[in-house]
Amino acid sequence: MATLALASWATNLTYTNLTPGVIDSAVKSVYNWAGCAIGGYTQDAPHIAQNTTQLSFSGPPTSSILGSNGSISSSFVDAQTAALVNGIAGHVDDYDDTHLATIIHPAGTVASALLAVAEWKSDPDAGVPITGQDFLTAFVAGVEAELKLGLSVWPEHYDVGWHDTSTTGSIGAAVAVGKLLGLDTTRMQHAIGVAATQVIGMQEFFGSMTKSFHVGRAAQSGMLAALLAENGFTSSLQGLEAQFGWLHVVSTRENASAYFEQLGSIWEIQQNTFKPFPCGIVMHPTIDACIQLHNETLDGGKSVSSIQAVNLLVNPEVLVLTGKTDPQTGLESKFSIYHAAAIGLLFGEGTPTEFTDDVVKNQTVVDLRNKVKVMTDDSIAEDQANVTITFDDGSTMEKHIEHAIGSLDNPLTDDELKKKFMDQVTRAIGGQRAEKANDAFTNIGNLSDVGKIRMLF
Amino acid sequence: MATLALASWATNLTYTNLTPGVIDSAVKSVYNWAGCAIGGYTQDAPHIAQNTTQLSFSGPPTSSILGSNGSISSSFVDAQTAALVNGIAGHVDDYDDTHLATIIHPAGTVASALLAVAEWKSDPDAGVPITGQDFLTAFVAGVEAELKLGLSVWPEHYDVGWHDTSTTGSIGAAVAVGKLLGLDTTRMQHAIGVAATQVIGMQEFFGSMTKSFHVGRAAQSGMLAALLAENGFTSSLQGLEAQFGWLHVVSTRENASAYFEQLGSIWEIQQNTFKPFPCGIVMHPTIDACIQLHNETLDGGKSVSSIQAVNLLVNPEVLVLTGKTDPQTGLESKFSIYHAAAIGLLFGEGTPTEFTDDVVKNQTVVDLRNKVKVMTDDSIAEDQANVTITFDDGSTMEKHIEHAIGSLDNPLTDDELKKKFMDQVTRAIGGQRAEKANDAFTNIGNLSDVGKIRMLF
Structure with missing residues (x-):
């Protein structure tokens, strides 16, 4: 019935x-x-x-x-x-x-x-x-x-x-x-x-x-x-x-x-x-973390150009849905966790502008995308992420997101x-x-x- | 590929x-x-x-x-x-x-x-x-x-x-x-x-x-x-x-x-x-048989109004797809093996005219539809059917269809x-x-x- x-x-x-x-x-x-x-x-x-x-x-x-x-x-x-x-x-x-x-x-x-x-x-x-x-x-x-x-x-x-x-x-x-x-x-x-x-x-x-x-x-x-x-x-x-x-x-x-x-x-x-952010929702905790790391990098007097490694720890579904390592178009980049991390760190923003064909092909973005490594863990919820960045002086910064911005527990x-x-x-x-x-x-x-x-x- | x-x-x-x-x-x-x-x-x-x-x-x-x-x-x-x-x-x-x-x-x-x-x-x-x-x-x-x-x-x-x-x-x-x-x-x-x-x-x-x-x-x-x-x-x-x-x-x-x-x-x-015939293809052998039985009934000097029982032996898929016992509209009747047998026997035809709302509600058609009994057997192919009719004088006629008209082995x-x-x-x-x-x-x-x-x- x-x-x-x-x-x-x-x-x-x-x-x-x-x-x-x-x-x-x-x-x-x-x-x-x-x-x-x-x-x-x-x-x-x-x-x-x-x-x-x-x-x-x-x-x-x-x-x-x-x-x-x-x-x-x-x-x-x-x-x-x-x-x-x-x-x-x-x-x-x-x-x-x-x-x-x-x-x-x-x-x-x-x-x-x-x-x-x-x-x-x-x-x-x-x-x-x-x-x-x-x-x-x-x-x-x-x-x-x-x-x-x-x-x-x-x-x-x-x-x-x-x-x-x-x-x-x-x-x-x-x-x-x-x-x-x-x-x-x-x-x-x-x-x-x-x-x-x-x-x-x-x-x-x-x-x-x-x-x-x-x-x-x-x-x-x-x-x-x-x-x-x-x-x-x-x-x-x-x-x-x-x-x-x-x-x-x-x-x-x-x-x-x-x-x-x-x-x-x-x-x-x-x-x-x-x-x-204008992209697959499972990427949001990572972008949230990377934008905060961008701001803290600048606040700490460092440059995002000195980032040598980016390590993500996320829910396994993130790679199933958004595992594109080498997006070629703006639309593809909306399903690339690698792109998400790169633009968050580089620009401190995740608006439609950062998911355009031009930005996807930008060499600085491509270079940082290639430095992103993704580990998955079932114990990390889909609205969580842990991001660690390593600078060329060997120092690191880490950011844990408990509930991504925009999620039910942290709504706009x-x-x-x-x-x-x-x-x-x-x-x-x-x-x-x-x-x-x-x-x-x-x-x-x-x-x-x-x-x-x-x-x- | x-x-x-x-x-x-x-x-x-x-x-x-x-x-x-x-x-x-x-x-x-x-x-x-x-x-x-x-x-x-x-x-x-x-x-x-x-x-x-x-x-x-x-x-x-x-x-x-x-x-x-x-x-x-x-x-x-x-x-x-x-x-x-x-x-x-x-x-x-x-x-x-x-x-x-x-x-x-x-x-x-x-x-x-x-x-x-x-x-x-x-x-x-x-x-x-x-x-x-x-x-x-x-x-x-x-x-x-x-x-x-x-x-x-x-x-x-x-x-x-x-x-x-x-x-x-x-x-x-x-x-x-x-x-x-x-x-x-x-x-x-x-x-x-x-x-x-x-x-x-x-x-x-x-x-x-x-x-x-x-x-x-x-x-x-x-x-x-x-x-x-x-x-x-x-x-x-x-x-x-x-x-x-x-x-x-x-x-x-x-x-x-x-x-x-x-x-x-x-x-x-x-x-x-x-x-x-304008209906589900698995009903075609039955209609083929019933039209032939209609003609043989008339040729034998009998009336289709004296038919007391109709027994079908068909492939099991026939009832899965066309098992509607009491269709109410022309479109529904195209998926009723009971209707198919009745109109073949009564009219000797299976054209769009026999699958209209009017014919579906015709009392003579309804009465004959109610006399149709269906048995299924896995050994009967989908283009085969066996139909036996019993007249009120107790006599019977039987028709076996080996390949229904319109099938690959018996094309139009x-x-x-x-x-x-x-x-x-x-x-x-x-x-x-x-x-x-x-x-x-x-x-x-x-x-x-x-x-x-x-x-x-």
Whole structure:
């Protein structure tokens, strides 16, 4: 009964069911995603996707490409195209959000689909405005769907190679869009089925443009599922739990019933965290340590150019996911623990600038990358790291990170989250518009018409 | 090296590599698919898909919805929408084609994507016509890709619940479209990767509209993959064989290298068969037997209304796939061996007409369906069946089918294939246009511009 349980919970959810903590997490998740979608639009991947689809495959322009800095007319496409491009842009920097128990980045798929549909469907003149409260309610429904599903098949589903952000993301997007469209429970079940049969994303594509495509495509797939179901398209009422349905086909184990019983009482969205660095989350403790060592090196009157050896002690999963020793592109460097250590030590920063093609090929970076040695130890948690650097005079410095910045035990402060937003948005669309975008997205819960949010910045 | 092997073979394939037998199979596969796509368009599923997408999500109209009987202008949509609608229409009747070793219906995904792109891209005025020979070469490349992949993961991939027609279909469509676009080997590898990470289709959705959606969506997914790769989108050069790539993520076993070595020497397309009945292929021997028993009943001066009991002896897989005892819709009846026996005995026919909602609810059909008993036996092959009917006077008739009509050992004749085409196409667009469509698609290999094929009928 998993499909019915999820559909029934989502269709019955109201804004008044959301606690203040849930609303706060939802607003921050949308805000952080919007910053990433605007900032990430400067990358090649969303542009190739846009160039491939806008002229040939977009219908009437109703929905915005968030990071577009051109004319208003060139910034709008149909909702399917917007979901694809914003979905890619929001994930391409690996800078978005993380539900640490599943390593799912939950906001991107749901928000990309939902905002595009809200812009398309909201029509206050016709008496159907989509308010900020409606938007956040649908967003929470979609995110909870993703994360409960992710937990239900963790870790078997992930360990075999699926990218669970997008494999659960198409279903989350369908639930969110279905909620916004007001589907009844039966049509919501059909929407979940159509979404579930589109399984997007494998880990082999990490470090390439296709990783971010996963998010954009899952957003499109979930949106299409909800729209088809709204129009009477049939799938199955047991698309998740049936023998040949999603849970059993994509995983050797599942316990969805137990997790779905917690819907509305344990809110996964409150476990969402926001990345301080634009790269694989398991590299974050190392970057945190290396940035602190950079500062202490300078404070101690030494130069980072005199570092002769870098020794990392990290969780074994770090090498599984981010073991690229010799990255060739910015995207590949987001999965190189060697690059992460080098840029933290050299620049004392871990922003999108340190993960560009240029920096990856910079000879000073390459030289320091080659001095990094990695040891793994099961007793080191994924948000921990121990870094030792040795200088050419034989002296050493060591830094132990107990909980990396951005982790649940050491989350970004509101100020740090704003700095992250403003940095990347300013780089993309300038400081004036960045301030307005900051105001628009922090205030999204109070908007009477989310469909006009792009006009606010 | 599976991805490189496939990409390299496909990019180097030329029309002169195709044997006469391969060309004959390719033309028949496209012809049979076109008949199904035109005939199947009368169903609800493709119309809901069209209504959901055409106005809101279609770009400039370049590609035809094959079964459309309206004005030329309303019959054209963008290539992505055409691929979706034709893909659904061509599969919704479960009347298409079957590669028996994998139960893959190979033509639909590849042809739906390829024809839409050919219509969009062919421009003889600009010196880039897509000829019938180019079209067939790309079609064969895509079909071989699907079928070799299907064999590589058979039966583990199918047994866990995947719908291998569409899970391999997105990759086949990408190879075919990539071939038509002239991608180099590296870009073809990237296209294969983007397609491979979109895994569409689970068996839970058999008997609903979503089964046919699998084919349309896989066609779209493969097309998009090829177009993105053409524009420089990156995925992986080892998207199939990598530890976290397609072969290992979707199957517990694979032997792609062995099958890909046979590319160009053993042609799977020559094993393609064409369905005589619009339903799950494992029901075909039973329908074959029941139609013969219907005729022999009448020839013997008896009435089918005097049948009191129907006993089937079939392969066990028949009940796994088609065990619905009480179907409620035409689509569900395509997966009911009970319905199959009843309509064969009552009407002596197994055409789309006998699998409609009306016939499914007909009381005479329901009554006979309830008299059908099914026994299974491992020693009965999937293309065999034994049917015994008992009349109210206690007399019996028995029919054993050694190889069902439409199977490799008992294929449809050219006349039977034409009758199938003409019956369904005439019902959809009338006899005059049906004759022209028959001429166009039987002659497709000789066309100088496949992009104008819709103008021929």
